[in-house]
Amino acid sequence: MPNAIVPGSFDPITNGHVDIIERAAHQFEHVTVAVAINSAKTSLFTLDERVRMVEDVCKPLPNVSIGTFTGLLVVYAQERGATAIVKGLRAVSDFEYELQMALMNRRLCPAVETVFMMTGAEYSYLSSSVVKEIARLGGSVEGLVPDIVARRLREQVGYAGR
Ligand code: PNS
Numbered sequence: 001m002p003n004a005i006v007p008g009s010f011d012p013i014t015n016g017h018v019d020i021i022e023r024a025a026h027q028f029e030h031v032t033v034a035v036a037i038n039s040a041k042t043s044l045f046t047l048d049e050r051v052r053m054v055e056d057v058c059k060p061l062p063n064v065s066i067g068t069f070t071g072l073l074v075v076y077a078q079e080r081g082a083t084a085i086v087k088g089l090r091a092v093s094d095f096e097y098e099l100q101m102a103l104m105n106r107r108l109c110p111a112v113e114t115v116f117m118m119t120g121a122e123y124s125y126l127s128s129s130v131v132k133e134i135a136r137l138g139g140s141v142e143g144l145v146p147d148i149v150a151r152r153l154r155e156q157v158g159y160a161g162r
Helices: 015-027 047-058 073-079 092-108 128-136 147-157
Strands: 003-008 030-036 064-069 084-089 113-118
Touching: 003 015, 003 073, 015 030, 015 084, 015 113, 030 047, 030 073, 047 064, 047 147, 064 073, 073 084, 073 092, 084 092, 092 113, 128 147
Parallel strands: 003 030, 003 084, 030 064, 084 113
Antiparallel strands: none
C-alpha cells in the first residue's frame, strides 16, 4: 500500500476533513496531513494553531502524521515518499477546481496520483469558511468540527454556541 498526502489549509480542521483523513488512513499504509503555509491567504488561525488542532484530532490515528508545506504540493509529496494526494469532493462545484489542480499536478509529476473520495453526505455542505462564519455570527458549530476546534473557535471569535 502506498503512502498518501491529505493537503489543505485546515483553517480550521472540520469533521469533513476528519472523515477524509480517517478513510485515507484505512486505505494507505501511511498518511501525511499536509498543512499549507500560504502567506497570500488570510487565515483565522496561525499555522501553529492549525497544526496543533490537526495534531490533537489525529492523535488516535497511528499511521497518520502531520507536516507543513510551502511551494508545490507534488514536491512535498515526493519528499514525504507519497505517491497519492487524497482530496475530498463535496459537490459538483468542487469538481472544476479540483480537476484543474489534479491535471496540473499530474503534469508536474506523473508519479503522484490524485485520488478523490466522495465526502460523507452529512458533510457535503460543510467547509472551514462556513464554520468560521457561523462561529463569528454566534451560531453553534457543534457536530461540524471536533470539540477541541469548537473550543478554539470560541476562544478566537467568542461565539455563543456550545
Ligand atoms: O484547504 P484548501 O485551502 O482548499 O487547500 C488548498 C491546497 C493547499 C491543497 C492547494 O492550494 C495546494 O495544493 N497548494 C499548493 C500549491 C501547488 O502545488 N500548486 C500547483 C497545483 S495547481
